[in-house]
Amino acid sequence: MAKDLSLRFLLPGLILFGLLAAQAQAQPRQSLVPGGIAIISLEQENTTNYRFRDKPVLIAKIDGVPSALVGLPLNLRPGEYFIEARDSSQVRKKFFSIRDKKYSTQHITITDERKVNPYASDMERILAEKARQQVARNHYSPAAVDVDFITPVSGVSTGSFGRRRVFNGQQRRPHSGMDIAADTGTPVLSPSAGRVVELGDFFFSGNLVYIDHGQGLISMFAHLSEIDVKLGDRVEKGQIVGKVGATGRVTGPHLHWSLGLNGTWIDPALFLPD
Numbered sequence: 001m002a003k004d005l006s007l008r009f010l011l012p013g014l015i016l017f018g019l020l021a022a023q024a025q026a027q028p029r030q031s032l033v034p035g036g037i038a039i040i041s042l043e044q045e046n047t048t049n050y051r052f053r054d055k056p057v058l059i060a061k062i063d064g065v066p067s068a069l070v071g072l073p074l075n076l077r078p079g080e081y082f083i084e085a086r087d088s089s090q091v092r093k094k095f096f097s098i099r100d101k102k103y104s105t106q107h108i109t110i111t112d113e114r115k116v117n118p119y120a121s122d123m124e125r126i127l128a129e130k131a132r133q134q135v136a137r138n139h140y141s142p143a144a145v146d147v148d149f150i151t152p153v154s155g156v157s158t159g160s161f162g163r164r165r166v167f168n169g170q171q172r173r174p175h176s177g178m179d180i181a182a183d184t185g186t187p188v189l190s191p192s193a194g195r196v197v198e199l200g201d202f203f204f205s206g207n208l209v210y211i212d213h214g215q216g217l218i219s220m221f222a223h224l225s226e227i228d229v230k231l232g233d234r235v236e237k238g239q240i241v242g243k244v245g246a247t248g249r250v251t252g253p254h255l256h257w258s259l260g261l262n263g264t265w266i267d268p269a270l271f272l273p274d
């Protein structure tokens with residue numbers, strides 16, 4: 001009888017624990033380097049209107065404290081910076097300092113030479129897609145944000161965010177996201193709730209999906225084999241948005257996940273369990 005009782009009470013707890021462990025959530029971590037994020041505690045009564053370089057910053061509770069989460073561009077120089085809130089009566093400033101970070105160089109061989117040196121006839125498409133991606137990355141909606149992310153696919157992360165990239169011997173822009181090795185067809189889950197603000201088959205990124213999580217926090221998934229959402233769809237945390245693939249400029253199947261904050265790409269690892 002006693003055994004039955006303990007099982008009856010223990011079992012639901014164990015199942016819940018198992019579910020949470022499988023979907024480990026994390027709060028974002030601060031990293032005061034280019035490509036990182038600054039997390040700045042705010043007074044409860046003064047949390048509105050903060051901007052960084054004229055872009056609104058994300059406000060969320062971190063360990064119960066209202067905080068500004070500031071995306072730090074990869075090309076930011078070490079030094080002192082601030083966020084600023086202006087209203088009719090005053091200007092409030094919060095300072096933080098950025099230290100240097102050296103990112104390593106990665107040499108990659110791409111078999112499809114056209115993905116490294118596109119034909120002149122590709123340029124119109126590439127420029128149009130670049131403009132669309134810039135709009136998507138700067139999408140802003142004021143809703144409250146769930147910053148406790150889950151991992152979009154379980155796999156081996158290469159931790160290659162920020163690396164300088166040399167494709168077939170030619171320097172290209174630094175790596176703007178995280179690559180996670182996974183088999184083609186592996187479901188890609190939305191790491192938090194949001195709305196689909198861009199998707200399509202792009203020259204370099206292959207099949208991609210942009211999800212606006214709110215307040216300038218944007219996920220971009222690239223190289224998908226399949227897209228399972230439509231433009232404008234509302235997605236829940238953990239919902240399948242597509243499948244891992246090898247479309248676009250790749251060496252093999254993997255998920256590329258970029259995470260934007262106040263219009264700049266940051267290291268997605270800072271939003272995942274350590």
Ligand SMILES: [Zn+2]
Nearest residue numbers: 177178179256
């Ligand atoms: Zn990548």
